[in-house]
Amino acid sequence: MNASAPHAHLMQPQLTPRPLPAEMLEALKARFGAQRCSTALAVREQHGRDESVFDVPPPEVVVYAESSEEVAFVVALAQRHRVPVIPYGAGSSLEGHLLAVQGGVSLDLSRMNKILRVNAEDLTVTVQAGVTRNQLNAEIRHQGLFFPIDPGADASLGGMAATRASGTNAVRYGTMRENVLALAVVTPQGELIQTGTRARKSSAGYDLSRLYIGSEGTLGVICELTLKLYPLPEAISAAVCFFPSIDAAVQATIQIIQIGVPIARCELLDANAVRAVNAHDRLGLREAPMLLMEFHGSEAGVAEQAGTVQEVAREFGGEDFDWATTPEARTKLWTARHHAYLSGLQMRPGCRAVTTDTCVPISRLAESINESVREVQEAGLPYFIVGHVGDGNFHLAYLIDPNVPAERETAERLSAQMVQRALRLEGTCTGEHGVGLHKQGFLLDEAGEGAVEVMRSLKRALDPHNIMNPGKIFTL
């Protein structure tokens, strides 16, 4: 909304490590023992990377917490020594969130993996932050319940809240923003607070839950989450449909959303992405732009939605409507969709992907995608597209050779052009991946200096010594 001259975009983060005092390391070792407090290089390197293209700056020590009290202990100690703390969940973030650009402690929450309380009668669950979405769904399925947010990776729920994740089901069920009722958070001072209650709504003071959701570990450590659950739909049906062009697939999507079909998932794969999942999962799909859709509801409701969508798709040249009504057939399709990113990488052995994540108002989606495709084809980089198009959100992945700096520069240039276009189209530089290291310039372009300065004021107020995941989202 504040389109001004684009800001410089970070190619590689600047490293400004703060030393870890020996006294602090000793205190950590005394409390956690060698098993849960590691300075081994392999462990540190594993915790200093994510799925981004950045090189690894490892933390100085990795601590495995098993309770909120242990998290509070580590953070209070780090606060006393002014040492950075980087919360670590499943390591699946994409924008450099986990990189220890100022050194410090990687606080691994993956062992905080208990489902604390299912309240089926209220459709709520309380979990520790290290529980993954697949673990949660496996445990509640027999109660006829599910948690819809699905970013693809089997991410931890704490990490999903920290990046305000969404994914394939967001078009119907919303994002983490809409599906968290309450949090237990350790503040940068090492105090455990509760935000929210199990009530579905509240007007009781500032919305602290929503402040921590999307704060990328910069304001505190999310230790527990109370989430909304949903009854498993009586009927679920998935379908694929192939289109003569990406534009046709996108135009069909726009119309499906505009007429208000309560579609549960509406995913685009371009021909490159279909080719990749075919190669990876032997699916034998037609290698053309494809929509992968899912419908939830009563038997009659699902049939009605599917009928409407077929009619719309046909108007735009959609063909070969293929239905998956058994759970097995559906799982096969969605597994292929979830493998799209890895499958895509395998199209160019040894490559790394520069992944984009713009989201625009639905009416601007065709323009946004078409122009981006034109530009990448002109530049001649291999690429593929997958998109949560029902939300106006899509990912274009440029496959670059990490040993050829010119390819990385081209990808960064194309990505920047794509973001600037998304902002002109009244969209956002990141629909679901977050800002991390990579999008700090884009955030300034999008929100404007004034709004980012408000964010910085909040950070300074809650974390005056900048110990929580420093260097992410913005520079102070």
Added chain:
Amino acid sequence: MNASAPHAHLMQPQLTPRPLPAEMLEALKARFGAQRCSTALAVREQHGRDESVFDVPPPEVVVYAESSEEVAFVVALAQRHRVPVIPYGAGSSLEGHLLAVQGGVSLDLSRMNKILRVNAEDLTVTVQAGVTRNQLNAEIRHQGLFFPIDPGADASLGGMAATRASGTNAVRYGTMRENVLALAVVTPQGELIQTGTRARKSSAGYDLSRLYIGSEGTLGVICELTLKLYPLPEAISAAVCFFPSIDAAVQATIQIIQIGVPIARCELLDANAVRAVNAHDRLGLREAPMLLMEFHGSEAGVAEQAGTVQEVAREFGGEDFDWATTPEARTKLWTARHHAYLSGLQMRPGCRAVTTDTCVPISRLAESINESVREVQEAGLPYFIVGHVGDGNFHLAYLIDPNVPAERETAERLSAQMVQRALRLEGTCTGEHGVGLHKQGFLLDEAGEGAVEVMRSLKRALDPHNIMNPGKIFTL
């Protein structure tokens, strides 16, 4: 979640007026003229009250802004003089939000009533903060669109955002929290910033929109809002159904929600409330606990939902299912519901209402209501109940004689007992009315000192001289 010893609850706000410098008043008069800058007692008194039981402390001056730039001018001037600013929309808040407990300027936004931009193809609209929800719906109906949030009063959309309002449709469409995409806000320093874009979702930095939503004017002035719209449903059907007891009506509601019926509205009126609306609107309804429901969807979908709900209602003794399928019949029913508060007041001429607003997890709703009814009946105060029971939210209104202090004390005691019970049942002290002056102690009981201290830190960081609606939500 932090049940400790209850905090003292404010019976009447303490007044600590800060004088308005003559120089500032002159600057306001020079800019706005006598027509839009008034110190007349009647105007000031009108702006220093709301629908709460508190006595009026009027502001020292009322300014009518017509643009964001004028808002910025007033706030920057007030900042320079350290004078309080209280944003004023439609005056329909309920917890003392508008009372000028520290004097200052009431900044009336009701003339900022332009609908700036309807993007029907994206289901979004951008409005000035003074646009009311009825005005908006009247203007977009011919485009087949509607905005669902309906707190009863014809509130301004800026005010609805400021209190995180919800109301009858929230069970299906969510609250202001879920339906605001972007805001234009004047900060306490008088700077205009944008939060969010027209994209449906974003992970771009801290969620400033959600921070201002529910901030009750204490962090800045909401000047413009970009909202989600919805296609008018193909079919709408409303029904009333009468139950042998409140408990039976609530049990039916619980089951409707638990089995996942996508009901659009599910409102409870107790026999007292039905009696009141009968008297006020000559409806001739059976004077028994009543659910008033609405279903949105396709023709087939609505029929299916209605069938399921009738079955559930019958299990709990629900009778006299009466359908309103014409728009006129529906309007009549919902008008009666919206009159319930005023109709209730008329049951005891000269009375004022102390209104409660707890919200609990749906499985605890019966216990919450039943105990509250038992207590008010024991105390012998006249009362009525209306509730957005599909959300677990209900309002019990105690009708007190303002000239009898003992009645007010009894009402406050009952209200406090009810809130403490809601907190024990893992609910909230306010589902939709906000904290204002009245619920500051309850907020401490609910959130705990640690979380409220985080809120205070945010306030101090963004508004260090405490000029924005001072004395509300918490004491600094």
